[in-house]
Amino acid sequence: MRPAPLNPLTRAASLRALARTSPATPLDVLVVGGGVTGAGIALDAASRGLSVGIVEAADWATGTSSRSSKLIHGGLRYLEMLDFPLVAEALKERDLLLTRIAPHLVKPVSFILPFENPLADRVYVGSGVTLYDVMSARVGQKRAVPTHRQLGAAQSQERFPGLAAPYGGIEYYDAQVDDARFTQALVRSAVGLGASAANYARVVDYLREDAPAADEAGAAGGGSDGARVTGARIRDEETGAEVSVHAHATILATGVWTGEQQAAADADTGLEVLASKGIHVTVPRDRIDAPARVGVITRTETSVLFIIPWGELWLIGTTDTPWREDVGLPLVTATDIDRVLEGANAVLERPLTREDVVGSFAGLRPLLQPVDGTGDSARVSREHAVLEVAPGLSAIAGGKFTTYRVMAADAVDFAVRSRFPRSRSRTEDLPLLGADGAQLSASRRSLVLANRDLRAHGWDEARLDRLLSRYGGRLADLFALIDAEPALACPLPGAEHCTAAEVVYAVRAEGALHLEDVLHRRLRLEFEVPDRGVAAAEVAARLVAPVLGWDEDRVAEEVARFTSVVDARLRAEAAETDAGAVEAVAAARPGGGQGRRVRRIARM
The missing domain is CATH 3.30.9.10 (D-Amino Acid Oxidase, subunit A, domain 2)
Structure with missing residues (x-):
């Protein structure tokens, strides 16, 4: 697995690679949705040697996968329901994450x-x-x-x-785990195995071709008659450009947006998610x-x-x-x-x-509701299900963060069952990017601090431990940034527990494209500092501006947009009801494009 960065250059390269697909040279798998399930599916498929693309309408893990309880657990409460297989499965996944897959991110x-x-x-x-x-x-x-x-x-x-x-x-x-950072690590790991990945790439339509009288989906007994889904039309939300992405199998991993995507694909059956x-x-x-x-x-x-x-x-x-x-x-x-x-x-x-x-x-x-009984369904646990909602298009919904890997394997097995019947998941033995170097002994930590003179910048072993738990072996990348620009070792004003290097790394390697991506989903300031990151916003915007190509006007726009989003959420916290909170946010929206941006706050 190569240490693949996510940045504007690699994103553009992924979009070009997706655009080069054709009916004659389609991807094996196209994943729609960049939460933990979609990212896990992309990694699972890529690790099998399949050609893979994954697209997300907003930032990676913007929705449920950055807003969980941040726990990796077996589900103690399911024992009361006598659901022993589900608990056993989750406990196995918990231990794999702790010991083999992500010991740098998952901690007891x-x-x-x-x-x-x-x-x-x-x-x-x-x-x-x-x-x-x-x-x-x-x-x-x-x-x-x-x-x-x-x-x-x-x-x-x-x-x-x-x-x-x-x-x-x-x-x-x-x-426990930092859910958003874990999801981003899954995406980077998939890209390191050859997947093409683009955030802020929205599906605007699904591609179709007339199905033959007895296509492979019909032979398998699933899906509805008629046009087969052969990929999707994707809009780059940063430029407005659209490309067609062709794929043998398209998988929806869109969580609470599952119904919306099934409707967009004109599916005549589907999963019901509340x-x-x-x-x-x-x-x-x-x-x-x-x-x-x-x-x-x-x-x-x-x-x-x-x-x-x-x-x-x-x-x-x-x-x-x-x-x-x-x-x-x-x-x-x-x-x-x-x-x-x-x-x-x-x-x-x-x-x-x-x-x-x-x-x-x-x-x-x-929350997954019972499947309606039509179509070719593979109910794989009482928590999640996979269903072919149209020929060539399957959906997965339900489940929980801990069992993302099992869900991903089930989804890929189901989607490629006709073309690759002997394909098997390989992720049980596949460490995520950064899993190497997850631990440093106390003597080694002291040596690192002394050799790099980081104590002069306010670093101590606690700060180093925090960074190890976020980056693992990729902490070397942050040190490389600091070696090139020592001032990046300094604390971030307004969020002194973070470093300036983390801000820069978020856009150079972790796929952040906007200020909110950096401060809320890479640094987690949404709930770690009282002002939700506002005091750090301008400094952070100026740190990322050279990488993202922002001029002074764009810096000011991003700071204003970020401040508006925070203000809207604070207004909501003063409301008594959900409807009142939504009204408070609507009242806080400025004119122009900001309304669309605020609506994306919690996109998967």
């Missing part, structure tokens, strides 16, 4: 589940978590995470002083007294609530409420924030208030 984290009943919970929950540990064991392999332990009241207080657990609790392990909103807030670490790598899980009336350590913050969520507004614009309301704080305060010694909230974000879970 423990959770304390406080008991509500001193005896019944200790027996009931204890037996469930014991089974959870047993199901994650692999013969002849070292455990990826420690086993659970039961805690008395005094032990719980010692382990997590800020937790109100008068009956004690149980501590068990799962893992949107459920989940929100998270962040609060400063010093507001809750606990160690750095221990969190809390508890139940609320409507969902499971997590208190998750996140650097110098706590990430708290989530809710589970229906979303009936534009799926491209999920928003956090005052009611949402109050609900999350209420759930957290039920188990914390020291109550949190609205004044403690640093940031927030909302995401939409794509």
Whole structure:
């Protein structure tokens, strides 16, 4: 796998490669949707040696895949539903990510589940978590995470002083990840294996040709009669230019936009996906007294609530409420924030208030509804399904972040089953870009800091550890930028926990094309700093301007656009209802093209 950068030059090259396809020389697979599922599909197909293209209407992971709980977990709650195969599958994927696929991005984290009943919970929950540990064991392999332990009241207080657990609790392990960065790493890994990838490349139509009387899709028993989908018409959202991309198989991995894309393809069958909103807030670490790598899980009336350590913050969520507004614009309301704080305060010694909230974000879970029974369907679990919605066009929906790789393999198996019946997924043994060099010993970290004189720029081992957990072996790329321009080692004004080099690297190697891409999905300032990145905006815009070819007017436009998006979200947080939040955002929109840009805030 070559260390493929994503930048304006490589994006343009990918668009040219996609445009060179033809009915005689189509891609093997075209993926529509740049969230974790679509990116996983692109990597899976490319690793099989297939020719692959992936397009995304906005930025990589703009939607659900940057707005999750950021957990990699087996799904402890599914044990209550007796769905043992689903839990076993997710636990296997969790451990693969921790040990082999992405140890630089996925890290263990423990959770304390406080008991509500001193005896019944200790027996009931204890037996469930014991089974959870047993199901994650692999013969002849070292455990990826420690086993659970039961805690008395005094032990719980010692382990997590800020937790109100008068009956004690149980501590068990799962893992966490920066979801947006993980998705971007999948895309880069796919490109490193030869895939063509373009963000801000929107499908405006689907290509079709008349199907023969008994085409291969019909022979397989699936799809509707009539025209076969043979690719898509793509519009470059940066230039307005359009190209036709031809493909033997086109796969929709568009989450809550699945229905929209099926309609665009005139599909006469399809997957039904509903949107459920989940929100998270962040609060400063010093507001809750606990160690750095221990969190809390508890139940609320409507969902499971997590208190998750996140650097110098706590990430708290989530809710589970229906979303009936534009799926491209999920928003956090005052009611949402109050609900999350209420759930957290039920188990914390020291109550949190609205004044403690640093940031927030909302995401939409794509909840899969039963397939209507028509067409050639492969229901591969109770969480996700693949369906041929038209000849040559399949869709995958449902699932969760942890099992993205299984979903990707199922989608590719299904889409190429006629042309490549013996093709098998290879991603179980394929580390992502940066997985090498994921760890450095304490002595090695000190040596790196000393040799590069980084302490003079405010670097310490904690900063180096943060960067290793974001870049792994590709941290060498940041050092190369700093060697060429030492000032890039300095903290980013307005977001001092970040470095200027990270801003530049976001556009040179990670595919960011706009200021919001850099600050919210590469640096995560949307929920890591109180002003959501506004203070850092102008400095960041000037850092990326030479790479993206921005003049002074474009710099000012990007800063104004970014500030407007942040202001709109802050206005929404003052509203009580989803409809009121949407109205507040609409009122905050300036004229001109900004309206379209705001509507893309949460595009997959």
